[in-house]
Amino acid sequence: MNTEELSPRYADIDLWQPADILDAMIEGQLASVAAVRAARAQIEHAALAIEGRLRKQGRLVYVGAGTSGRLAVQDGAELMPTFSWPQERLLLLLAGGEAAMTQAIEGAEDDTERAAATIAEHDIGPDDVLIGVAASGSTPFTLTCLREAKRRGALTVGIANNPGAPLLTDAEYPIFLATGPEPIAGSTRMNAGTAQRITLNLLSTLIMIRLGRIYRGMMVEVQACNAKLAKRRERMVGHLTGQSGEPVREALDLARGSVKLAVLLLQGYDLAEAEAVLDRVDGRLRAALDHLAKMRAPSLDGTPSLDDTGENTKRGS
Known part of the structure; x- marks a missing residue:
C-alpha cells in the first residue's frame, strides 16, 4: 500500500533542520490538495448521485475507523449546525463508538461482526447513502459496513488513498486520492488525512448547495446556537x-x-x-x-396574475 511505504525523500527527516522539516511537510499538504483536484470528477459524480437519493428523504451515513473515521464524523457532525441537516437523517458510525474519537480502541477496526450488526441495527436500506472513508481502503470495519449497506440497497461512496483498494472497487462511487507515501511512514493523519478532510468538505458542501441550503453564498439554514x-x-x-x-x-x-x-x-x-x-x-x-x-407580476392585460390554484394573488407588488 502506498500509504504504508517508506519514502526515500524523507528517510533522514529526523536529521533535518526544523525549517526544512516544515517545508517538506507543507509540500506534502500541497500535494494533498492536488490529489483532491485530480479527483474532482469523481467527487462531482458522487455528489450528484447522493443528492438524488437524499431528495427521497434518505439518511446520510458516515463510516470509518481511526483517523479516517474521526474525519468522517467531524464532517458529518458539522452538517447540523451549518446546514440544519436533520439529526434523524444523519448516522455517524465510528469503529469503537464515541470513545474512539479521543482514544484508540483495540481491535475496533477489525471487528467485522460489529460492523455488519451496526448496519442491520440501523436498518440501512435503499433510501440511504453510506460514505466509507479509509486511507488504506481495506479497513475491515469500514469495508464490511460498505458491503453490507450496498447489499441492502444503499448508495455507497468509498474514499481511499490506495489505487485498486477494496473500498474503491466495491463502492458504487469510488473517490481515489493519490497522496502516496507519507513524510512519516504510515502516519495517514498527514497527507492522506488532509486529502480526505478536503474531499469530505467539498462533497458535503456541494450536496448541501444542490439541496438548496445555501442562497447567494450564505448559510440560510444555519442554526443560531450561540x-x-x-x-x-x-x-x-x-x-x-x-x-x-x-x-x-x-x-x-x-x-x-x-x-x-x-x-x-x-x-x-x-x-x-x-x-x-x-x-x-x-x-x-x-x-x-x-x-x-x-x-x-401583473398579466399582459393589466389584471393581477393567478397563482397555481387559479385564485387572484393576495398581494400586489
Missing part, C-alpha cells in the same frame, strides 16, 4: 431584504429563527403562505422568491 451565529443570522436577513433592526428581529421571532421564512415574511407574506411556498419548492429560497415574484 450569540455570534444569531448576529450572523440577523445580518443575512438584513442583507437579503434591505431591512435592519427591529423588523428583522421580529420576522426571525415569528419565523422561529428560520432565515428563509424571515426573508419571505419581510417581503409581505404571512407565515402560512411563506411555509407553503417553501414546502412547494423543496425549501429552496431562490425558487421560492422566483415563484412569489411571478405570482405578484
Whole structure:
C-alpha cells in the first residue's frame, strides 16, 4: 500500500533542520490538495448521485475507523449546525463508538461482526447513502459496513488513498486520492488525512448547495446556537431584504429563527403562505422568491396574475 511505504525523500527527516522539516511537510499538504483536484470528477459524480437519493428523504451515513473515521464524523457532525441537516437523517458510525474519537480502541477496526450488526441495527436500506472513508481502503470495519449497506440497497461512496483498494472497487462511487507515501511512514493523519478532510468538505458542501441550503453564498439554514451565529443570522436577513433592526428581529421571532421564512415574511407574506411556498419548492429560497415574484407580476392585460390554484394573488407588488 502506498500509504504504508517508506519514502526515500524523507528517510533522514529526523536529521533535518526544523525549517526544512516544515517545508517538506507543507509540500506534502500541497500535494494533498492536488490529489483532491485530480479527483474532482469523481467527487462531482458522487455528489450528484447522493443528492438524488437524499431528495427521497434518505439518511446520510458516515463510516470509518481511526483517523479516517474521526474525519468522517467531524464532517458529518458539522452538517447540523451549518446546514440544519436533520439529526434523524444523519448516522455517524465510528469503529469503537464515541470513545474512539479521543482514544484508540483495540481491535475496533477489525471487528467485522460489529460492523455488519451496526448496519442491520440501523436498518440501512435503499433510501440511504453510506460514505466509507479509509486511507488504506481495506479497513475491515469500514469495508464490511460498505458491503453490507450496498447489499441492502444503499448508495455507497468509498474514499481511499490506495489505487485498486477494496473500498474503491466495491463502492458504487469510488473517490481515489493519490497522496502516496507519507513524510512519516504510515502516519495517514498527514497527507492522506488532509486529502480526505478536503474531499469530505467539498462533497458535503456541494450536496448541501444542490439541496438548496445555501442562497447567494450564505448559510440560510444555519442554526443560531450561540450569540455570534444569531448576529450572523440577523445580518443575512438584513442583507437579503434591505431591512435592519427591529423588523428583522421580529420576522426571525415569528419565523422561529428560520432565515428563509424571515426573508419571505419581510417581503409581505404571512407565515402560512411563506411555509407553503417553501414546502412547494423543496425549501429552496431562490425558487421560492422566483415563484412569489411571478405570482405578484401583473398579466399582459393589466389584471393581477393567478397563482397555481387559479385564485387572484393576495398581494400586489
